[in-house]
Amino acid sequence: MKSNRILMVAAGASALALGLAGCGGTDGGDGGESGGNAEVEVFTWWAAGSEKAGLDALVGVFDDQHPDTKFVNGAVAGGAGSTAKDLLQSRLQQGDPPDTFQAHAGAELQDYIDAAQVEDVSDLYEEFGLNEAFPADLIDRLTVDGAIYSVPANIHRANMVWGNPSVISDAGLDPEAEYASLDEWIDALEEIDASGVTALSVAQPWTQVNLLETVLLAGLGADSYEGLWSGETDWTGAEVTAALEDFETLMSLTNDDRDGLDWPDATQQVIDGDAAFNVMGDWAEAAFQEAGAEAPADYVYFPVPGTDGVFDFLADSFTLPVGAPHPEGAKAWLDSVSSAEGQEAFNMAKGSIPARTDADTSEFGAYQQTAVESFQSDTIVSSLAHGAAVPVSVLNQITDATSKFTTGASDLATYQEELAAAAGE
Structure with missing residues (x-):
């Protein structure tokens, strides 16, 4: 029987919940996205091997779904993101955030929430229909004081x-x-x-x-x-x-x-x-x-x-940073990350499984099929590393x-x- 014991991240965060319209940081208030110049800098640590293959597959879906938005690869090499996280923190402290950054869903986000460095993206869950597409247990794990701050691309x-x-x-x-x-x-x-x-x-x-x-x-x-x-x-x-x-x-x-x-x-x-x-x-x-x-x-x-x-359990997820220079580009990226097509392509290449319950996994490999079954039936705990x-x-x-x-x-x-x-x- 699947466990309903949910490890919630620490409560009491003083989060800054701003809408997309308020997070542009460039002249003219349009995030620099008018006149065909829409783009999104995606900051990850997927710089090589199977991780880059997964990112490339997701970018392929993004390019199909949002052909007018340019993908800018902000990948920084380093296993589990140790190097990337240090650079990201420096950029956030200097007021130079990427448009979206990779983070592990769960307690890892707490420091960013406490520092008011990421936006509440709960409205996007409503807009993209994610409250129905993601399992209830996962939604619970992502929720902090009634708000959600990232969009998961997978389950590992x-x-x-x-x-x-x-x-x-x-x-x-x-x-x-x-x-x-x-x-x-x-x-x-x-x-x-x-x-x-x-x-x-x-x-x-x-x-x-x-x-x-x-x-x-x-x-x-x-x-x-x-x-x-x-x-x-x-x-x-x-x-x-x-x-x-x-x-x-x-x-x-x-x-x-x-x-x-x-x-x-x-x-x-x-x-x-x-x-x-x-x-x-x-x-x-x-x-x-x-x-x-x-x-x-x-x-x-x-x-x-x-x-x-x-x-x-762990999940790679993406955020909307406070002050993102291209918030509409970030929204487009989050749309593709959360889509069934994006999750199917990404996870097929990366070895993980989709967070969406309605994604088609029939073509996934033998290991991934066992992971799908285990996630549905096993007791779930949260990864430390x-x-x-x-x-x-x-x-x-x-x-x-x-x-x-x-x-x-x-x-x-x-x-x-x-x-x-x-x-x-």
């Missing part, structure tokens, strides 16, 4: 394992094995490590935080995992300590060059047979497809052991603490204390 699942069956077989293990618990999977990883092959590939710290959240989810269960973000679960408790010990063990089985890599590199190690497994969101599916791999012959996938039946569970400021603290721990600059007890402090305990 973060708690997935991707494996190379040849590497697994060469280590004497069954590539089709199902692991009932994290402990069982760790036993298998240790056997692979003993064979001389990297058991689990990871990359720079944000991918390590992605791994961390799945270990916490496996160790605590959905309710207590959600309690970490609501304050109902004690970060200093024994269950969290045990989960962090599992995380420490998993990190000991990873590649030594991890901090110099981004997620495509870590996934590529599995594709190339240099690593057995990788924990990554289902954007990895598009990377396997791009490499010409076919499941289950070339790769296998399954939820992180201990998290089966739970969908660790990808902005759904906590604001950017909290995530940054957790990422810094994780980096210190995995590079040996702190011990487990200190790490747990720093995580508790980041969460406000």
Whole structure:
């Protein structure tokens, strides 16, 4: 039965709800969009690989739907948007916003809302019919004090394992094995490590935080995992300590060059047979497809052991910044992002699934079909690493603490204390 427990972002935001007519920032009050000069600068971190393929597919739909509006690509490279978010914050503080920017739906938006940097787009939900097109649970997750501040392009699942069956077989293990618990999977990883092959590939710290959240989810269960973000679960408790010990063990089985890599590199190690497994969101599916791999012959996938039946949710979404220089261009982009055609093209290329319930997914791949079914039936929780569970400021603290721990600059007890402090305990 699908969970109705909704992780709401913190209430009490002092949001500035301005209409489209009030957000132009250029001379003449038309946002510079008169005389055939309509454009939209779209700020994302989709600069390469399958992410860029998804963006290109969405741009193709946009060009068809809004041929008189020029798309300006503001993509900034950097996994999970760490570089892009820093540049974006600088631009927003300087009063130089893009027309729209990518953000993860959920608590990540809270800092922008508190700073009055994004508009309430609830009126667009009415205009585009999105209140009926998106699932009620998703609408609830997007709503802050009765207002909505972004339009989701997709739904991703973060708690997935991707494996190379040849590497697994060469280590004497069954590539089709199902692991009932994290402990069982760790036993298998240790056997692979003993064979001389990297058991689990990871990359720079944000991918390590992605791994961390799945270990916490496996160790605590959905309710207590959600309690970490609501304050109902004690970060200093024994269950969290045990989960962090599992995380420490998993990190000991990873590649030594991890901090110099981004997620495509870590996934590529599995594709190339240099690593057995990788924990990554289902954007990895598009990377396997791009490499010409076919499941289950070339790769296998399954939820992180201990998290089966739970969908660790995130969504890429787009905003309307306060002071956007081309608000009508931004509105046109949000129209395409939320359309069935846009969501079908984008998600087919990116490995995710549409946020719209009426989108046609009949041509989607086998993995995506399982994701559609899981999102409809599994318990849904919010991703830590990808902005759904906590604001950017909290995530940054957790990422810094994780980096210190995995590079040996702190011990487990200190790490747990720093995580508790980041969460406000």
